[in-house]
Amino acid sequence: MSKPFVSIILPCYKEERHLLESIHELSKVAKGFDFTYEFIFVEDFSPDKTAIQLKRLESTLQHSKFIYHSHNKGRGASIKSGFNKAEGDIIGYIDVDLEVSPLYISDMVEALQTHDVAVGKRNYFYQLTFKSIFRNFLSKGYHVLSKRLLKYPYSDTEAGYKFFKKESVFPFFNQIENNHWFWDTEFMAKVYIHNLKVIEIPVEFIRNDKKQSTVKPIRDSFTYLRELFKNKKRLSKKNQ
8 A cells, every 4th residue: 555645734824933943843753754745834924024934944844835825814725725735645734833743643644544534632731821711611612512503523623633635625625615713613514514534533732832822712702603603504505
């Protein structure tokens, strides 16, 4: 059996504080890959020095592609940009802050021998602060509501750690409408509708203290709720 070619998409937005350290860790882990791979960095018009750092690496970083958006398009749009440039028969994406270790990549790829989609199921490790407890409360509430509305059985749809067979998701991938953080929920809803075989792999989530978070819990919660109900309405119309 031939080894797979794996395209790993890394959306980048305001990653200046930890980007070089993360790329060093990725490169170290990649030396142990038992498959051919490419990294696809998608820079989403960051206001900091993320793009500058990436451009300095273009001539030296092996097995890598670089995409630069001319304006900020959103996380979902960055994943789609990477997907459309990917050459692998297996494609995945992870968050470049590495709050979930790249060591799990090989487990995801191996799982796709018998599944269509492999998803990280996060176990959280973080300091007990009001902010972290509040964000966890909102996240748990969102998971419960989204499962009830969209009827899928998955435990963690929002993890930025997903791998899939290109041929399995190709029929619907570019039909995903949301270009921002809700992209993950819409993706998993379509995976469920298309009866793809999914495995959830437990992963440790460790908060990266160097990261400048782009998440606004209250604002984003209302946005997610609005998108949830819009998605539910769309699905109901299609099933009529």
